Amino acid sequence: MLEVKEVKLIRDERNILNSLTASFEKGRVYAILGNNGVGKSTLSYVLMGLESHNDYKGKILLDGEEIDTLSVSDRAKKGISLSWQEPARFKGLTVKEYLTLGGKLRLSREELDETLSIVGLNKEYLDRLVDESLSGGERKRVELASIMLVNPRVTILDEPDSGIDIMSMEMIERVLERLRDKGSVVIIITHREEIARMADEAYLLCGGRMIASGEPEEIVSFYRKLCDTCQHINEPITEGGLAND
Ligand SMILES: Nc1ncnc2c1ncn2[C@@H]1O[C@H](COP(=O)(O)OP(=O)(O)O)[C@@H](O)[C@H]1O
């Protein structure tokens, strides 16, 4: 279980994250839904423990253990995995080398083929060079395959459909299903209703705070009502909550 307690992050005298509290259980998919600029990617960096973001206040607990002082690589060792909004780049690596972490992960051919098929790629891709011969969308698919193969305790997917080509919604659903079946805590960050609907539960993020949580359909309807006309788009609130509270 991952718990986020009263997390605050200040930049330029603004609360980018503002007393953000949320909890996430294993084997469940959580959507974090919110407009551009509400703090979604910032939350993913804080959870991952990026050096640029480790001055946050509040607590993050993984299975009851405080991880706030852990570096990004220590958090990765604990099984927290982030798929960035922008697909990563890997110079000179083949898909197979990338998926097996340069041979460190012992994976059967069947496992590799089966995982690639979940993301809609065939085994011919294994020998292709990730950077030189794949489109941005294909790289994103390879990255999602890689995440499934390392079997994370916590998987954070930041706008996995934001892409360069249009990612298939069914493919994202298959990835979420696999991660859920493997017992990962799955957090999918999105501004799209149809992605939020794929989750078991959803949070609505606004001005760096979770302002609602519940059934995805209910949160999607709040999102429509509250966020379409919201004054805080691209503008995190400062102190004390929403202006129209
Ligand atoms: N290093 C920073 N310095 C100042 N403002 C920042 C910094 N990083 C992010 N922000 C601001 O924080 C807000 C949230 O950004 P972000 O987390 O990227 O939003 P989202 O992913 O929801 O679109 C935005 O208003 C952004 O401009």
Ligand SMILES: [Mg+2]
């Ligand atoms: Mg973002």
